[in-house]
Amino acid sequence: MALVLDPAAQDLLFREAHTANTFTEEPVTDEQVQAIYDLVKFGPTAFNQSPLRVTMLRTAESRARLLPHMAEGNRPKTSTAPLTAVLSYDLDFHERLPELFPHAPHIKDAFFSEEPVRESAASLNATLQAGYFLLGVRAAGLAAGPMTGFDPAGVDKEFFGDGRQHVLMVVNIGKPGPDAFAPRSPRLAYEDVVTVL
């Protein structure tokens, strides 16, 4: 009653959704990927900086470049998912700020001329966008399998050789296969997370 979001949407995005560990062979189409992006691109970032970049690995060749950098336990599912997304942030996101935040074009130089400042802003805001992206995958009726178990320096070198992008997360995407889900783990109680002052 306290939520206005339709209960079916609550289930699809949160309550009934699970991280998938196996996938069917059913392909994820380019049309689905485009629809996910066209939805989640509206999620908020600071100054609309939009630092997230997504590298979709569709071919066997591109997948083979990723696998050696994944933790061993993550390799089987990453090699069999119909699509795998490498989520990264762009250290040079500020170059686009005059277009992205047109009512205050001075922000680019006033706030983001120093790379360490950009790195921390890009990391935070792209991770927020990664949260939107995972829910966007679910909005397309697909299961996401987000992973942080990989060698980030290896992934960066393999896919972002110029050093201007850094990987945050790797996400397998597809329809859940047999035994795709671990049992739902318990969540922290409201009182353990929310303090009211």
Next chain:
Amino acid sequence: MALVLDPAAQDLLFREAHTANTFTEEPVTDEQVQAIYDLVKFGPTAFNQSPLRVTMLRTAESRARLLPHMAEGNRPKTSTAPLTAVLSYDLDFHERLPELFPHAPHIKDAFFSEEPVRESAASLNATLQAGYFLLGVRAAGLAAGPMTGFDPAGVDKEFFGDGRQHVLMVVNIGKPGPDAFAPRSPRLAYEDVVTVL
């Protein structure tokens, strides 16, 4: 057509939602806050580590503790929003892992005995949860006003004096007031964000 999420839900969470910069006086109830948490708690984190903590500032006294640490441009809206949430991560999230990830209780010691490892995991995973939280606020029919313009060391000292929690973001929450929204800024084109290999 490529999304299964109901179009009204797409609008509520993404397409029609905007960051609010002014708010009405209509209160945000504890019931709404509980409902938001009970929805977004199901969003995925690595090993279900769930490091996000939320400090809700409801009273004038608690708000007055925050305001001096906010960037000047963020103070008026932060002082008038019906509710302000300080989102932080708990460096000691791993203490709860045996409950939160019961099918692999060894994870706590195998992966998270070192604080720098915990810090980077907690920061990433709590930021993902912050993304879920912002959409959860919208799912309750409320507007969110996320901000990163504040002095994090000052906020940490004021609210988390023991050094075990670090602030990520401050979020004003309420019904949008007059002139609440800046014009929708443009988003990056699909081709600028998504690379298919």
